[in-house]
Amino acid sequence: MIRAALIIFLVAALATAILAVTGEPGHATVEWLGWRADMTAAAFVLITLLLALSAMMLWRLLLWAAEAPRRAERARAEAKRRQANEVLTRGFVAAAAGDGSEARRLALKAADLADEAPGLARVLAAQAAEAAGDAAAAQAAYTAMLALPDMRLAGHKGLMQLALSRGDVAGAASHAEQAYALPRTGRWAWLALLEARLDVADWDGARELAKSALDRKIVSPIIADRARAALLAASAAQFEGDADPKRRAQALDLAAEAAKLQPTFAPGVVMAARLLAADGKAGRAAQGLETAWKAAPHPALWLAYRDLKTTETPRQRADRLRHLAALNPGARESRILMVEQALVAGDSSGAQQAVKALEAEPVTARTAALFARVAFVAGQPDEARMWMAQAGAAEQEPDWSDLDPEGRAFAYEPADWARLVVSFAETGELIHPRHERRERALGALPELPMSYEPAPFVEAHEAEAVPYEIADELYEDEDLPPPPAPRGGERRASGRRRLASGPRVAK
Structure with a gap:
């Protein structure tokens, strides 16, 4: 306001100066209480502006x-607010560091200072109680949050975690359900409810939960679709082995929907193909597997x-497998499949050629077993044994076949399906319980004797050996007599090794 008055004063002064310069100063008379003042118009304007200012x-x-x-009151309030912010900051840092006593002291101080942020003070009180190991105080603090509309979600989360810490699964699920029912909820509530339903194998309820989470935009469409696909496969798995044709038809519908929803979800695709083949629809099964192979x-x-x-x-089987590998030739699994189809066809030279594409990769138990099989069919049992030894010590890699060579991949228990749903929904990765339990599938390794056989790979030389005599004492290299020149096809003996009177025999 003062700035505006100054601007007006300067403009008026400029206008008065212009009037004075032009020679037309004007005339003004002021009469007040018997007083009279005569002056120029410019002087009158300046005096009036000065009085107004x-x-x-x-x-x-x-x-x-x-x-x-x-x-002064506002200054005191601002100082108190700054002090409260400082106390809250120090309190949260102490709680995060696990210093329960310091956190509780600061929480009590913040309760007196933070009049404008009671929610933060309650959160600090709860976290300080947890850091101090006082479950009753933490329970009371989180319960107090439920009275504030903006703090209810945080209160339910804290109460759920406390219930889980004391093993009260039902109480934890109750708080998660109440939190999920709030207009503004958190992703943690959806995940906690999902895990609660998975624990009891409630696949249908879990699918409804995934759909509602997508509708409420709690999770992204990718996560929701992954969760639904895994849940559809889990539902199909419980009906797959049922003797009732209606149940098996229901399993086929569920598995086909899972494969359609997520073509990269191998359990759903494999299960759908297996059920289609059992129903006499091998063509549709092959088409679904080929589509999935192109994708992943x-x-x-x-x-x-x-x-x-x-x-x-x-x-014929090898030709079909070669056709499948050609659908995605750059993938690692396609390179492995090219080796497998050559082994199926009994083409040892083709297997040796195909396995060269895997030589640059790190050796795992699976690839070492593959190299051992290739070496065995190529008539190299000693090299096969070497790869078998590496397979026993190399890093394990899931091969997704069962321990029984005639068994099924993804032969999961309900608890395994529950873990698979969460893992695949969150990361898009599959779990392999048998691999995680370090169970080994040795059916992929060739059956070889553990001792050397008489003579396929170590043979005595057909030519007669011609030994030469040396003294029994040890000599330095420069004192040894020069050995005779070797005959054609014979190897020169080492100077430090004592020769035998005849060739060695394989043991």
Whole structure:
């Protein structure tokens, strides 16, 4: 306001100066209480502006003096707010560091200072109680949060975690359900409810929960679709082995929906193919497996593809597997499949050629077993044994076949399906319980004797050995007599090794 008055005063002064310069100063007369003043118009304007400016400044001074008590109160409130923020910050840091006693002391101090942020003070009180190991105080603090609409979600989360810490699964699920029912809820509530339903194998209820979470935009469409696909496969798994045709038809519908929803979800695709093949629809099963292989090759896919037909010759089966590998030739699983199809066809040279594409990769138990099989069919049992030894010590890799060579991939228990749903929904990755339990599948390794056989790989030389005599004492290299020149096909003996009178025999 003062700035505006100054601007007006300067404009008026400029206008008066212009009037004075032009030679037309004007005339003004002022009469007040018997007094009379004659002056120029410019002087009158300047005097009037000065009086107005002085009056305004006087008024502002009076207002400043009148507002002094209120201004002092605001300063005290601001100082208290700064102190409260500092105490809250130090309290949260102490709680995060696990210093329960310091956190509780600061929480009590913050309760007196943080009048404008009671929610933060209650959160600090709860976290301080947890850091101090006082479950009753933490329970009371989180319960007090439920009285504040903006703090209810945080209160339910804290109460759920306390219930889980003391093993009260039902109480934890109750708080998660109440939190999920709030207009503004958190993703943790959805995940806690999902896990609670998975624990009891309530696949249908879990699917409804995933759908509602998508509708409320709690989770992204990708996570919701992954969860629904895994849940559909879990539902199909419980009906797959049922003797009732209606249940098996229901399992087929569920597995087909899972494969359609997530073509990269191998358990759903494999299960749908298995059920379709059992229903006499091998063509549709093969088409689904081929589509999945194009999207994301997986070992279980080609195993299921291999078993679609049981009346074909090895050559025909190898041709089918080669066709599957050609759908995604750059993938690692396709390179492995090229080796497998050569082994199926009994093509040892083709297997040796195909396995070269895997030589640059890190050796795992699975690839070492594959190298051992290739070496065995190529007539190299000693090299096969070497790869078998590496397979026993190399890093394990899931092969997704069962321990029984005739068993099924993804033969999961309900608890395994529950873990798979959470893992696949969150990360898109599958779990392999048998691999996690370090169970080993040795059916992929060739059966070889553990001792050397007489002579396929170590043979005595057909030519007669011609030994030469040396003294029994040890000599330095420069003192040894020069050995005779070797005959054609014979190896020169080492100077430090004592020769035998005849060739060694393989043991």
